[in-house]
Amino acid sequence: xxxxxxxxxxxxxxxxxxxxxxxxxxxxxxxxxxxxxxxxxxxxxxxxxxxxxxxxxxxxxxxxxxxxxxxxxxxxxxxxxxxxxxxxxxxxxxxxxxxxxxxxxxxxxxxxxxxxxxxxxxxxxxxxxxxxxxxxxxxxxxxxxxxxxxxxxxxxxxxxxxxxxxxxxxxxxxxxxxxxxxxxxxxxxxxxxxxxxxxxxxxxxxxxxxxxxxxxxxxxxxxxxxxxxxxxxxxxxxxxxxxxxxxxxxxxxxxxxxxxxxxxxxxxxxxxxxxxxxxxxxxxxxxxxxxxxxxxxxxxxxxxxxxxxxxxxxxxxxxxxxxxxxxxxxxxxxxxxxxxxxxxxxxxxxxxxxxxxxxxxxxxxxxxxxxxxxxx
Numbered sequence: 001x002x003x004x005x006x007x008x009x010x011x012x013x014x015x016x017x018x019x020x021x022x023x024x025x026x027x028x029x030x031x032x033x034x035x036x037x038x039x040x041x042x043x044x045x046x047x048x049x050x051x052x053x054x055x056x057x058x059x060x061x062x063x064x065x066x067x068x069x070x071x072x073x074x075x076x077x078x079x080x081x082x083x084x085x086x087x088x089x090x091x092x093x094x095x096x097x098x099x100x101x102x103x104x105x106x107x108x109x110x111x112x113x114x115x116x117x118x119x120x121x122x123x124x125x126x127x128x129x130x131x132x133x134x135x136x137x138x139x140x141x142x143x144x145x146x147x148x149x150x151x152x153x154x155x156x157x158x159x160x161x162x163x164x165x166x167x168x169x170x171x172x173x174x175x176x177x178x179x180x181x182x183x184x185x186x187x188x189x190x191x192x193x194x195x196x197x198x199x200x201x202x203x204x205x206x207x208x209x210x211x212x213x214x215x216x217x218x219x220x221x222x223x224x225x226x227x228x229x230x231x232x233x234x235x236x237x238x239x240x241x242x243x244x245x246x247x248x249x250x251x252x253x254x255x256x257x258x259x260x261x262x263x264x265x266x267x268x269x270x271x272x273x274x275x276x277x278x279x280x281x282x283x284x285x286x287x288x289x290x291x292x293x294x295x296x297x298x299x300x301x302x303x304x305x306x307x308x309x310x311x312x313x314x315x316x317x318x319x320x321x322x323x324x325x326x327x328x329x330x331x332x333x334x335x336x337x338x339x340x341x342x343x344x345x346x347x348x349x350x351x352x353x354x355x356x357x358x359x360x361x362x363x364x365x366x367x368x369x370x371x372x373x374x375x376x
Contacts, residue, residue: 004105005108005117005119005120007094007120007122009122009124009128010131011128011131011197011201014035014036014128014201015201017036018036018093019086019093020034020038020095020121021037021083021087021095021096022034022037022040022096022097023040023041023042023095023096023097024041024042024098024125025043025048026039026041026045027045030188031188032189032193032194034125034129034194035194035198040079042097042107043067047070050066051063051070054066080110083095083107084111084116087111087116087118093118095107095108095119095120096125096128097120097125098124098126099123099124099126099127100120100121100122100123100126100127104120104124108120132193132198133197133222136197136222137222137224139200139207139225139228140225142204142206143366144206144207144209144232145207145208145209145233145235145356145359146208146211146229146233146234147159147208147234147235147352148235148237149236149237149331149352150238150323151323151328151331152245152247152248152251152327153238154239154247154349155211158210158349158352158353159208159209162208162356162360163360165207166199166200166203166207167210168196168209168210168212168216168221169212169216170195171187171196171219172186172187172192174216174217175251178281178283179252179277181276182217182259183256183260183263183264183276187219189218189220196225205364205367206359206360206363206364208360211234212229233342234343235346235355235356236345236346236352237348238346238347238348239348239349244323248319248322248323249315249316252277252315253312254312256273256276257270257273260272260273281293281297284326288326292325295321296321296322299317299318300315300318303318344359
């Protein structure tokens with residue numbers, strides 16, 4: 001098994017979108033996988049649990065012997081067949097396990113016995129994860145610009161409109177607010193970090209990100225990068241209330257409904273969307289107070305009724321006070337708490353986009369001059 005081929009944990013593999021065969025157990029895969037990986041385990045969760053107990057009690061050789069007994073005969077045949085099917089579709093796929101050790105070696109050997117030689121990842125999942133996390137740490141030293149503004153100013157859309165925008169909310173699959181939960185399951189913290197690291201592979205120069213707290217839904221922005229965000233210069237987008245209201249109507253109602261409808265169908269999607277919006281509003285009880293919350297809940301329920309009759313604009317009756325009585329005061333409070341923040345530009349969406357592009361071009365030019373001087 002020592003002669004089986006290896007590949008280095010090079011981030012270029014992820015940039016090239018190479019398919020990776022993850023032979024760890026499903027429970028490990030769910031906790032965090034490498035981008036582009038498919039889980040075709042050597043052992044299922046129960047088999048892994050039993051082998052782990054055997055290892056603790058009697059050592060490695062006893063654990064290997066038990067694993068061979070558990071994954072044998074028809075079970076072994078089905079596992080190999082799954083790997084061969086994946087390799088038929090993706091002949092250049094690479095095998096990995098947690099540290100690039102015994103499990104991926106066994107998978108390689110069994111695949112080789114079936115007539116196919118494929119490499120495994122040296123250092124496995126752990127080595128590639130370390131490389132992705134190092135990329136995030138390195139990004140904290142890149143020039144960084146933060147885009148802020150009141151809720152509904154389309155800051156995420158601005159980030160997405162830039163060639164050097166890093167969409168943290170997209171990586172977290174969450175809009176970063178009380179109403180920001182995505183209908184699809186949120187990624188684990190590890191998968192969030194991997195998505196962030198993967199995005200950064202294509203962004204070696206100046207970066208533009210949206211102003212976020214360290215917590216985006218269930219995900220936490222890595223501390224070193226978040227510290228860089230806190231110290232970075234800023235832009236602030238300012239748009240009229242009616243423009244912002246139309247935007248959050250699109251984000252909170254129209255887009256949410258479209259995802260639920262596609263994922264769950266008309267009836268169940270409608271029920272789940274109502275449940276999510278009602279729960280999101282209820283979570284604001286402490287900040288809104290009981291009386292104000294009750295008023296907004298009544299307006300929300302009336303809007304659901306009107307929406308079911310075809311009048312989706314009825315949601316503005318509760319979205320407008322949500323902006324003016326909750327989000328806007330909260331943002332202004334945060335601004336007042338941080339008078340040290342530097343705003344390079346304050347203006348409408350278009351002017352902030354152009355300001356971000358101008359800043360990016362200036363920073364890139366400075367970087368080229370610095371590189372030329374260092375080379376000279």
